[in-house]
Amino acid sequence: MIEVDGAGRSFTVTRRKGLLRREREVVHAVSDLSFQIAAGEFVGYLGPNGAGKSTTIKMLTGILAPSAGRIRVAGLDPSRRRTALARHIGVVFGQRTTLWWDLPLKDSFTLIRHLYKVDQVRHRERLAELSDVLELGPFLDKPVRQLSLGQRMRGDIAAALLHDPPVLILDEPTIGLDVVSKAAVREFLRGVNAERGTTVLLTTHDLGDIERLCRRVMLIDHGRLTFDGTLDALRATVPEETSIEDVVTRLYTRTAEPR
Amino acid sequence: MGEALGLARSYVLLAATWVRAAAQYPLSMAMLTIGSFVVTCLDAAAIVVIFVHTETLGGFSLPEVMFLYGTAGVSFALADMLFGNVDKLGQHVRAGTFDTMLIRPVSPFVQMAVDRFAFQRVGRVLQAAIVLAVALARLHVPWQRAWMIPVMVLCGIVLFTAMWTLGGALQFLLTEAPEIANAFTYGGGQLTQYPLSVYGGELVRAVTFIVPLAFVNWQPALYVLDRPDPFGLPYWLRFAGPVAAVTLACAAGWAWRAGLRRYRSTGS
Numbered sequence: 001m002i003e004v005d006g007a008g009r010s011f012t013v014t015r016r017k018g019l020l021r022r023e024r025e026v027v028h029a030v031s032d033l034s035f036q037i038a039a040g041e042f043v044g045y046l047g048p049n050g051a052g053k054s055t056t057i058k059m060l061t062g063i064l065a066p067s068a069g070r071i072r073v074a075g076l077d078p079s080r081r082r083t084a085l086a087r088h089i090g091v092v093f094g095q096r097t098t099l100w101w102d103l104p105l106k107d108s109f110t111l112i113r114h115l116y117k118v119d120q121v122r123h124r125e126r127l128a129e130l131s132d133v134l135e136l137g138p139f140l141d142k143p144v145r146q147l148s149l150g151q152r153m154r155g156d157i158a159a160a161l162l163h164d165p166p167v168l169i170l171d172e173p174t175i176g177l178d179v180v181s182k183a184a185v186r187e188f189l190r191g192v193n194a195e196r197g198t199t200v201l202l203t204t205h206d207l208g209d210i211e212r213l214c215r216r217v218m219l220i221d222h223g224r225l226t227f228d229g230t231l232d233a234l235r236a237t238v239p240e241e242t243s244i245e246d247v248v249t250r251l252y253t254r255t256a257e258p259r
Numbered sequence: 260m261g262e263a264l265g266l267a268r269s270y271v272l273l274a275a276t277w278v279r280a281a282a283q284y285p286l287s288m289a290m291l292t293i294g295s296f297v298v299t300c301l302d303a304a305a306i307v308v309i310f311v312h313t314e315t316l317g318g319f320s321l322p323e324v325m326f327l328y329g330t331a332g333v334s335f336a337l338a339d340m341l342f343g344n345v346d347k348l349g350q351h352v353r354a355g356t357f358d359t360m361l362i363r364p365v366s367p368f369v370q371m372a373v374d375r376f377a378f379q380r381v382g383r384v385l386q387a388a389i390v391l392a393v394a395l396a397r398l399h400v401p402w403q404r405a406w407m408i409p410v411m412v413l414c415g416i417v418l419f420t421a422m423w424t425l426g427g428a429l430q431f432l433l434t435e436a437p438e439i440a441n442a443f444t445y446g447g448g449q450l451t452q453y454p455l456s457v458y459g460g461e462l463v464r465a466v467t468f469i470v471p472l473a474f475v476n477w478q479p480a481l482y483v484l485d486r487p488d489p490f491g492l493p494y495w496l497r498f499a500g501p502v503a504a505v506t507l508a509c510a511a512g513w514a515w516r517a518g519l520r521r522y523r524s525t526g527s
């Protein structure tokens with residue numbers, strides 16, 4: 001479903017040095033990244049701040065063109081076939097909403113229906129189903145800007161799934177949620193993956209998400225993939241630690257050292 | 260062609276959703292529409308005031324000046340209502356909303372143009388259309404030359420839209436750049452309200468050959484009104500509007516695509 005082969009992305013940043021001098025610097029946000037995700041997998045994507053997780057997700061969704069390598073999602077090259085790909089993937093950015101700030105939630109869903117050209121009957125069914133499971137009912141009429149973070153996040157997740165995509169990509173979907181909302185979101189994602197067979201890739205800083213949801217974990221640091229395997233294999237890399245938090249802390253600090 | 264129709268369909272459906280949302284507050288919508296109508300009427304009144312003291316402006320009579328004002332006004336107001344948003348790219352990039360447009364299966368150009376579609380701007384279109392209608396009622400343009408009128412309005416819409424698009428495309432490179440295009444489009448909207456003969460020859464040559472604002476209404480209007488060119492520019496320029504519009508639109512489309520390829524999102 002997702003194939004990444006030697007993908008890299010660098011940014012040239014110019015930095016002011018003194019009044020007139022400017023220094024150009026190349027930041028390698030992601031380098032030589034390769035992995036494959038099969039249909040129906042649930043994969044967690046871990047890494048410290050600035051490791052390149054969001055950059056990877058932007059490349060997978062076609063927002064950013066890779067500066068090297070080859071990427072296929074649902075058989076399409078994301079940056080070249082971005083609009084075609086959009087119908088096959090659902091995307092959630094936990095940090096910011098994909099909904100329209102000033103519109104009531106249900107109007108945002110109407111805009112999305114027009115954008116994806118979903119027919120009205122199917123849209124209504126799907127929305128009823130999603131608002132039932134995600135309990136959107138009480139705030140469907142509220143403008144998005146008035147929603148709490150947890151409500152908005154559930155709205156965003158529903159928005160990403162209205163067109164019933166086979167692939168769901170989430171960048172920190174549980175950021176800032178309380179334990180109850182977090183549990184609800186996790187339960188929902190688990191259901192989507194188990195019942196609909198939706199392929200899920202999610203980034204998170206919450207190891208609870210990983211432990212409860214992901215059969216497979218990928219770890220990225222300084223733009224390079226440093227681990228790809230099951231949760232147990234991840235634990236086994238640092239046998240002297242027992243909790244997953246400590247294992248990951250060790251891995252983050254260890255890979256950071258050579259720099 | 261099918262693709263263009265698909266985009267137009269998306270535009271209409273999305274615009275309708277925005278209008279429906281705004282119609283939840285009918286009073287405020289009515290006030291805004293009337294407000295925009297009244298404010299622009301004051302603008303047109305300024306022309307009438309000028310003619311209280313003089314018979315002609317730059318060699319043109321009141322109905323002729325109203326004709327110039329009306330054609331430029333309809334083009335500008337329609338372009339602004341339909342596409343005036345596309346130069347807000349910098350804001351969308353900084354706010355991260357441009358990223359979310361890129362994950363949708365519709366061109367981000369259309370999504371940006373239709374964002375917060377403001378129906379109340381129709382007030383301005385209406386006002387310009389009324390001025391144009393009054394002018395035409397007094398001018399008696401023969402039908403052999405009247406065909407140019409819809410052509411020039413359409414070219415004007417394309418020209419203004421292309422300028423906004425170019426301004427938007429520039430912001431892919433300079434996201435901090437202010438909305439430079441507005442200086443050209445709003446400035447151009449003002450400039451074209453009056454006969455270009457009131458301005459100097461240098462400026463007229465600049466808006467003919469560099470920023471092709473003269474093709475919004477001036478050159479084709481010389482044809483419709485059957486007037487000699489006060490600046491002695493060639494006669495064929497009167498028919499060059501479509502060429503100028505298509506050229507600028509192609510340049511804008513190319514710049515937009517080039518900018519989109521270089522898009523780098525934001526760090527967070």
Ligand SMILES: Nc1ncnc2c1ncn2[C@@H]1O[C@H](COP(=O)(O)OP(=O)(O)OP(=O)(O)O)[C@@H](O)[C@H]1O
Pocket residue numbers: 011013027028029047048049050051052053054055056523524525526527
């Ligand atoms: N548009 C950009 N311009 C310049 N540098 C960028 C840009 N986007 C990302 N970067 C850089 O690329 C690196 C990776 O950033 P990225 O956002 O992918 O990290 P991340 O893993 O998502 O981090 P976090 O956990 O903090 O969200 C960082 O060093 C960042 O500064």
Ligand SMILES: [Mg+2]
Pocket residue numbers: 053054055171527
């Ligand atoms: Mg990130």
